[in-house]
Amino acid sequence: MDKDINITVKVWRQKGPKEKGHFETYELKNISQGSSFLEMLDILNEQLINEGKVPVVFDHDCREGICGMCSLYINGHPHGPDEDITTCQLHMRKFNDGDTITVEPWRSAGFPVIRDLMVDRTAFDKIIQAGGYVSVNTGGVPDANSIPIPRHDAEAAMDAAACIGCGACVAACKNGSAMLFVAAKVSQFALLPQGKVEAARRAKRMVAKMDELGFGNCTNTGACEVECPKNISITNIARLNREFLKAKFKD
Amino acid sequence: MSWLINSSIGRKVVQSLSGLFLILFLLFHMCMNVVLIFNYETYDFLANEILGANWWAIVGTLIIALGVVIHILYGIILTLQNQKARGKDKYASSSKTPQAWSSKNMFVLGLVILIFVLLHLYQMWYEMQFKELFHISGARTDGAQLVAEKFSQLWVVVAYIIGFIGLWFHLTHGFWSALHTVGWNNTVWMKRIKVLGNIVSTIICLGFIVVAIAVHLGYSNLLG
Ligand code: HEM
Ligand code: FES
Numbered sequence A: 001m002d003k004d005i006n007i008t009v010k011v012w013r014q015k016g017p018k019e020k021g022h023f024e025t026y027e028l029k030n031i032s033q034g035s036s037f038l039e040m041l042d043i044l045n046e047q048l049i050n051e052g053k054v055p056v057v058f059d060h061d062c063r064e065g066i067c068g069m070c071s072l073y074i075n076g077h078p079h080g081p082d083e084d085i086t087t088c089q090l091h092m093r094k095f096n097d098g099d100t101i102t103v104e105p106w107r108s109a110g111f112p113v114i115r116d117l118m119v120d121r122t123a124f125d126k127i128i129q130a131g132g133y134v135s136v137n138t139g140g141v142p143d144a145n146s147i148p149i150p151r152h153d154a155e156a157a158m159d160a161a162a163c164i165g166c167g168a169c170v171a172a173c174k175n176g177s178a179m180l181f182v183a184a185k186v187s188q189f190a191l192l193p194q195g196k197v198e199a200a201r202r203a204k205r206m207v208a209k210m211d212e213l214g215f216g217n218c219t220n221t222g223a224c225e226v227e228c229p230k231n232i233s234i235t236n237i238a239r240l241n242r243e244f245l246k247a248k249f250k251d
Numbered sequence B: 001m002s003w004l005i006n007s008s009i010g011r012k013v014v015q016s017l018s019g020l021f022l023i024l025f026l027l028f029h030m031c032m033n034v035v036l037i038f039n040y041e042t043y044d045f046l047a048n049e050i051l052g053a054n055w056w057a058i059v060g061t062l063i064i065a066l067g068v069v070i071h072i073l074y075g076i077i078l079t080l081q082n083q084k085a086r087g088k089d090k091y092a093s094s095s096k097t098p099q100a101w102s103s104k105n106m107f108v109l110g111l112v113i114l115i116f117v118l119l120h121l122y123q124m125w126y127e128m129q130f131k132e133l134f135h136i137s138g139a140r141t142d143g144a145q146l147v148a149e150k151f152s153q154l155w156v157v158v159a160y161i162i163g164f165i166g167l168w169f170h171l172t173h174g175f176w177s178a179l180h181t182v183g184w185n186n187t188v189w190m191k192r193i194k195v196l197g198n199i200v201s202t203i204i205c206l207g208f209i210v211v212a213i214a215v216h217l218g219y220s221n222l223l224g
Helices: A037-050 A122-129 A151-161 A168-172 A179-190 A199-212 A223-227 A235-250 B008-038 B040-051 B055-086 B106-133 B143-151 B154-181 B187-217
Strands: A004-013 A022-032 A100-104 A113-115
Touching: A004 A037, A022 A037, A122 A179, A122 A199, A151 A179, A168 A179, A168 A223, A179 A199, A179 A223, A179 A235, A199 A235, A199 B008, A235 B008, A235 B154, B008 B040, B008 B055, B008 B154, B008 B187, B040 B055, B040 B143, B055 B106, B106 B143, B106 B154, B143 B154, B143 B187, B154 B187
Parallel strands: A004 A100
Antiparallel strands: A004 A022
16 A cells, blocks of 8 residues: 655755755655655655755656656666666655655766756767668658568567667666667667668767767676666667677678 | 777777687686696696797797787776766765676776786796796796696695686676677577576686696696
């Protein structure tokens, strides 16, 4: 049964990208375990506003696990202690009366803090712009069945396409590496005939952009896969390595 | 070929191939050590006539040394770059993400191996090939006897065991990670190459450790 619980939240506060941050501790009373984690933060912000203080800044949008905006490092886990969900899908049920909950922003050189819990993830957009697309010449829409695709490939491409680009992989990685994200984006196209055409160019450009933006070298610790809310497999990283090496040896 | 330096995947491929090359060398080295259990004379014949200061043995030694230097150099570069990519601010709630212990400690495990390798080179290689090559007096040609002398000291055996336990952990992650890095992995092969990695690591490390203990206890040169 859901109860009302009293909790302490330790939240990272930072006025701006260049400012030095610190933790603030807040007490919250009678939080329903039926509420979501972000609703709990909404209640905290209401409380802060009523006290005349500045509310905590955090990213969120769809609040149903599809947009990839929410991004909190909660008690040692990106997206909190639950499995295979985003922060917005996390419930207060996962916490007990009297708990202290530590809430931090994603931390990596590639994702600098903008304010409080909000980080700058435009690096991912830049990686996508570098090649994470299929150039389409518009015209009549061909019949889907005219291009046969093996079921296994279609499934694997679909699994890779489940990536919402939230950045939990980078946040979890001790190397601040973005390989799981890039691997998912390269794989979802490389597996399909439409994407194969630009596969070599895509792999090279996206990896080059990823390196340029200061993400680390993947050492296959597998932390990304464990924390990914969409269960993206690290075997996609092996595929990215394959695609990249194939492209380089073709040159 | 500049991508082997400039690109993250390129750097990982160098780390991977140099590591796999060292694994092959270790397999060969371990097999040769096992000969000690059976016959010292055969061992000395292999060490002096087949290897010794022959040109191919010298070239081989240089290639292995190059492999080691590249592996360590890249290991240091990768580790430093990754610390930088992590950023200055550390998490206050330390990571609770379950990960294989060895995968997080590859550099430290590498250091353990390095210290062991330096001890080993000083005790064995310096006394044999190095002294022979540079005509320093006292070069040993009785390799098996030299090994037996060193392994009669308990602390040497203990140092070897520690070194190889470090290597075992390094390789249980290193082997599958190396194959993954060169792209040889998928959902089916993931389990297989991890098991294969554990088998290879265990064969290598157990082989070296068993020989060290056997020689220490006198169970060597059995057919001599
Ligand atoms: C005989 C000795 C050694 C062998 C057989 C060996 C083998 C390997 C292998 C197979 C890998 C995996 C490469 C990959 O993930 O792509 C690796 C990674 C690594 N090794 Fe070694 N290694 C040895 C000694 C050392 C030494 C002496 C150091 C450093 C002082 C070192 C540091 C590293 C580092 C930092 C990595 C990267 C971690 C990673 O990618 O997960 N290794 N090693
Ligand atoms: S707010 Fe959209 S995924 Fe969480």
